[in-house]
Amino acid sequence: MTENRRGFLTKVGAGATAFMLSGCTSLSQQKWLADLLAKVEVLTRHAQRLFARPDTLAPEFSKRDIAPVFRANGTLDPATPDYASHAANGFRDWRIEVGGLVEHPLSLSMAQLRAMPSRTQITRHDCVEGWSCIGEWTGTQLGLVLAAAKPKAEARYVVFYCADNMTSAGDAPRFYYESLDLLEAVHPQTLLAYQLNGQALPIEHGAPVRLRAERQLGYKMAKYINRIELMDDFSRLNGGRGGYWEDQGYSWYGGI
Amino acid sequence: MPGGTAKFLRRAFGLVPAGPNYFFPRHTLIVRLSHWINAGCLAFLLMSGLQIFNAHPALYWGKSSDFDHPILSLTAQPTETGYTGVTQIGPWHWDTTGVLGASNVDGIQMARGFPAWATLPGPQWLAMGRLWHFFFAWLFVINGLLFWTYIFARGHLRDLLPGKADLAHLPREILDHFQLKFPRGEAAKRYNGLQKLAYFFVIFILGPLVVLTGLTMSPTMDSAFPGLLWLFGGRQTARTIHFICAFSFLGFFIVHIVMVILSGTWNNLRSMITGSYAIEGKDD
Numbered sequence: 001m002t003e004n005r006r007g008f009l010t011k012v013g014a015g016a017t018a019f020m021l022s023g024c025t026s027l028s029q030q031k032w033l034a035d036l037l038a039k040v041e042v043l044t045r046h047a048q049r050l051f052a053r054p055d056t057l058a059p060e061f062s063k064r065d066i067a068p069v070f071r072a073n074g075t076l077d078p079a080t081p082d083y084a085s086h087a088a089n090g091f092r093d094w095r096i097e098v099g100g101l102v103e104h105p106l107s108l109s110m111a112q113l114r115a116m117p118s119r120t121q122i123t124r125h126d127c128v129e130g131w132s133c134i135g136e137w138t139g140t141q142l143g144l145v146l147a148a149a150k151p152k153a154e155a156r157y158v159v160f161y162c163a164d165n166m167t168s169a170g171d172a173p174r175f176y177y178e179s180l181d182l183l184e185a186v187h188p189q190t191l192l193a194y195q196l197n198g199q200a201l202p203i204e205h206g207a208p209v210r211l212r213a214e215r216q217l218g219y220k221m222a223k224y225i226n227r228i229e230l231m232d233d234f235s236r237l238n239g240g241r242g243g244y245w246e247d248q249g250y251s252w253y254g255g256i
Numbered sequence: 257m258p259g260g261t262a263k264f265l266r267r268a269f270g271l272v273p274a275g276p277n278y279f280f281p282r283h284t285l286i287v288r289l290s291h292w293i294n295a296g297c298l299a300f301l302l303m304s305g306l307q308i309f310n311a312h313p314a315l316y317w318g319k320s321s322d323f324d325h326p327i328l329s330l331t332a333q334p335t336e337t338g339y340t341g342v343t344q345i346g347p348w349h350w351d352t353t354g355v356l357g358a359s360n361v362d363g364i365q366m367a368r369g370f371p372a373w374a375t376l377p378g379p380q381w382l383a384m385g386r387l388w389h390f391f392f393a394w395l396f397v398i399n400g401l402l403f404w405t406y407i408f409a410r411g412h413l414r415d416l417l418p419g420k421a422d423l424a425h426l427p428r429e430i431l432d433h434f435q436l437k438f439p440r441g442e443a444a445k446r447y448n449g450l451q452k453l454a455y456f457f458v459i460f461i462l463g464p465l466v467v468l469t470g471l472t473m474s475p476t477m478d479s480a481f482p483g484l485l486w487l488f489g490g491r492q493t494a495r496t497i498h499f500i501c502a503f504s505f506l507g508f509f510i511v512h513i514v515m516v517i518l519s520g521t522w523n524n525l526r527s528m529i530t531g532s533y534a535i536e537g538k539d540d
Contacts, residue, residue: 024300025377028384037387040394052480059482067320124320124491126475128382129312131321132491215476249383255476256390 034249045253052255054183058214061122061134066197070135072204073127075164075176078224083163091208096192100159100229103150110208113192116140121189127218128250137212139193143186145228151182155230158185159237160211163224166244178222179234179242179252180213189214192225217254219245272523272534280445282533290403291528297396298505300388303376305502306369307385313357313369315499319490327496332358332367339367393470400463415447416456422449438519441537458508466501469494 027033077083086094091110098106120138127133146158162176184190191212194201201207206223213220220243234240239247246252283291314326327346332339341357343350354360359371361379372378376388407413429449432438439448447455471477472484472494488494516524527533 024303024388025379028377028381028388034384034387037391040387040391043394044390048474048476048480052476056479058475058479059485061319065319069323071321071323124475126473126491127312128386130308130473130495131312131314131316131323132319134320215479217475245383249387251383251386256471256474 038251041251041253044256048253048255049183052215055188056215058123058189061124063122063136065134066122066136067133070125070196070205071127071131071133072202073129073218075166075223076204078164080163080165083224087203087207094208094226096209096225097227098145098149098229099227100231101152101155102146102230103152104148106145106149108145110194113140113145113209114194116144119188119191120195121191121212121214123189123212123214125218125221128245128254136195136197137191137193138195138198139191139209139212141188142190142192142211143188145192146182146185146230149230151230154232155182157181157231157234157242159229159231159234159242160222160225161227161229162222163226174238174244176222176224176244177238178211178220178244179231180211180216180220184213184216187213187215215255217256219243219250220254273520273536275536276538277534277536278538279532280535281531282445282527283531285531286403286406288528288531290399290406293395293399294403297392297399298509300376300392301396302502302506303374304385304388304392307375307377307380308382308389309499310369310375310380311382311385315496316492317489317496318492319485321492328499330357330369338365393467397467400467403459416452416459418449418452418456422452425449426453436518441535444533444535454508454511458505462501462504462508466498466505469498469501473498 094110096106096108096113098108117140118138119141120136122134122136125133125135142158157179158181159179160177162178164176165173166176167174180190189212192209193212194209196202196205201210206225209225210223211221211225231237234242238244241247242252243250313331314321314323314329316322316325317327326344329342329344330352331342331344333342339353339358340351341353341355341359343352343356355371356369358365358367360366361368361372366380368380375385377384407416426449433450438444468484469488471481472488473491478485478491484494485491488497523534
């Protein structure tokens, strides 16, 4: 008899599982569930950093691996009057403000950025959607810029503000932004990149300057950067999750 | 219920074989627990995986994506009334409207790789698909490692490792399976050659392969273990192998369910839930 009862209970269990799977779409809309599933993000970040030491390099490739056409994604042209006038004069007046928790706030012109030591790397860009493209990036190591600005002891995150508005015309503007922690920000391959494949960065790829963080997914690599702020906490900034896509539910840690 | 009636019902439902029989403790509690946890994980992983795949429903071979030459793609071509779903594998194309490439979401035809009934969540929602996928990926890996530790520690490896005798009997086994003749009595107490091969393949080959190809897609893991890229021949190849692994698991699942049904549904099911498997004959 116990076998029969157990058999019945199993069928109830199997039915409940099937119901759960079909109900998962509506479950996904529950904030508590998304928060619970997202707890794993912390585990993933710690586990990955256990293996990937602060200075392990993303693989670099050879010239013949470079994609003939590097796919552009996200904003392809900020198209604001202000941006258009910068583009028209070759971004000569573009400035990158570096501020927040730093001893020496900076305001860098593109010429000043280019005058700093540069790094060129042929790396693979991995989009969260699943595709990959290989390109050659040239830029200034973010670590050098941060060293010049001298972060204060309480600084933990580097926030990048961008010139591309993500809302449609008529809505209140929401500009793209992203953040890295200092560990990823001072990685030798983390660049403020101003060249792709030896040419000035095209508009669709974030002209005049974009972030390269080669151990992260594409959405972390903000384009059209005009301001960098060092913070101890980003929870009061915009949606509070540290980036434009993060505020839409994507993981802040973009290592996988 | 009188004992006789209960016995009749148990036989009628195939819970125990007709004739003299006794119960044999077939699966330990650990094996049963890890089996069901694994089954749940694979269901969530497959469906959330298809959701993630739908964000870019194409597969490539090599280090990066050659967008003009995917080895597989599920695309939608606009027509006057909606979309035609096209499945492409190498040089071949098929119209798969309604299932692959273009299908209905809440009654509205959409361009999407796999249909809403196969993905988790149903509608296009990559961020949520990733949350489900990585949550169950951790559970799958932890459960798998505990199961491995258990079978190595308890010496169960020999129950799963196909031996010379198993391989020699393989043609006979295949013939028997096609004639739906399954081991009975004493022979039903251990796995036959085909079972050993199938279980060995999923536990020691497919399982590690799906995890390692999954990790190879992580740019951070590639920096820690560049050997992964060398092993699989690049990130996009790893992604393709990951996809093949997922469908191999699905293939295994279908054959597994068919075998469970054909070789004594309730007896098998009970042995995987309570551990007890009814064996024909007398206990000695």
